[in-house]
Amino acid sequence: MKTTPRIAVIGAGPAGLMCARVLQLRGVDVAVYDADASVDARDAGGTLDLHADSGQIALEDAGLMEAFTELARPEGQAHLRLDQHGAVLASFVPDGDDDAAPEIDRGRLRAMLAAHVAPGTVRWGHKLVRAVAVGEGGHRLEFAGGAAVEADLVIGADGAWSRVRPLVSDAVPRYSGVSLLEVRFDDVERRHPRITELVGDGHMFANNGNGQAIIGQRNGHGVVRGYVGMRAPLDWHTAAGVDLGDAAAVRGFLLEEFSGWAERLLPFLIDSDHGYTNRPLHALPAPLAWERTPGVTLLGDAAHLMSPFGGHGANLAMLDAAELARAIAEEPTLDAAVTRYETAMFARSGPLAVGANQALERFFASGSHIPDHAAEHQRYKEAAADYRRRQGASAAE
Structure with a gap:
């Protein structure tokens, strides 16, 4: 220039x-x-x-x-894929280099x-x-x-x-039809061993092939973030009468919506240390x-x-x-x-x-x-x- x-x-x-x-x-x-x-x-x-x-x-x-x-x-590149019953569909562990x-x-x-x-x-x-x-x-x-x-x-x-x-x-941006509820788990090795086991060093993806998913990702400093995904209208929480600021109400809604999912995956729905943040996906x-x-x-x-x-x-x-x-x-x-x-x-x-x-x-x-x-x-x-x-x-x- x-x-x-x-x-x-x-x-x-x-x-x-x-x-x-x-x-x-x-x-x-x-x-x-x-x-x-x-x-x-x-x-x-x-x-x-x-x-x-x-x-x-x-x-x-x-x-x-x-x-x-x-x-x-680099260890965070690991991926685990499950179905809604907790069965392992695929896994990837990166080489050391x-x-x-x-x-x-x-x-x-x-x-x-x-x-x-x-x-x-x-x-x-x-x-x-x-x-x-x-x-x-x-x-x-x-x-x-x-x-x-x-x-x-x-x-x-x-x-x-x-x-x-x-x-x-x-x-x-247009709404994609998918919303994620973000959850967070702190000091996971000590306080959330079931979450730690599933997510490991990287990422875990579980879905039922019918518009519902649970995603976990390892962050630094002993934190795991989770995303409870749903194909739903943009105003799903209003239509369901769920106050997003009421953690107990959100937990109840999720347990009902995700009934039939494996018990080992339920901590992602109910054990969040910081409530729930609605994140509708736009593109x-x-x-x-x-x-x-x-x-x-x-x-x-x-x-x-x-x-x-x-x-x-x-x-x-x-x-x-x-x-x-x-x-x-x-x-x-x-x-x-x-x-x-x-x-x-x-x-x-x-x-x-x-x-x-x-x-x-x-x-x-x-x-x-x-x-x-x-x-x-x-x-x-x-x-x-x-x-x-x-x-x-x-x-x-």
Whole structure:
């Protein structure tokens, strides 16, 4: 980039922070704005598997693979698949040197990335209210509380309900028909041995092939998160007369709904240490693209919100961020940089979003498809090697 553009990233999640880190490594100034009061102001959520062909490539570009490796849990790649009776359908235990998709807690990843951007990069406590075009690709960003700035490029890394997205598209997330009730178990080895036995070091998936599922995932610090999944209307709890704030009422509802499930799986329904959080799953229409809009673009969920099945969301978000930052540093104009980035991003994210949404549908419709995780990991490694070859060839031209 031959000039010094004013670049504003909205959202200090992994995508926004990754974009800022890679830009700063290449000498480009950037400011990040986030509604949270601080990096750890809220629970950032569960665990992520960072794939060799996407999330890890971004970490390499950011010079953070060593920092990531110190925090990651390669043993967390393990998977166990059960039916509703508790019978084992399949299991996967990674080899000791398998680094295709190691796990890391979302909160730890966010904190790590935040620690590796320049001090003052993130303006915490800045909730975007409105973005207004001011001509020649510029935008005025107005925040709650009255603060306002202008930018030559606005990068929307602000997630599913992005306030930046309307600048480029009228697409909005649609309810998938599946809701998850999140539960959490602390100090699991001591307090929840039955949960520990089932989840182990990684993930457990159980479903009945008829719209119900129980998912458990190991997090760091002795925590397991669970997700009780149901194919149901968006307002299922209202229709059932269940107050989500009344843990006893929710437990009673779940025990009735999941009657016939194995007793060994029932602790996921009744033993949560922190009540129940309703998480309806939404996705943007896929594939999604838009006409080139001067002065604005999107990363991650803001651009291609998809089902979590396949684990592509955070990985694509981080690769989006690294590729956009590289393009900004290398292209002669912002418009050329964003055009280069969006062309590649649309081509990559569209098929993966379609596949992830179909995987969710299959899992809750029949549950018959069980991924071959060993083959999946091999594909990640091969795709990563191919990506690097292409990147090297492009740099040599």
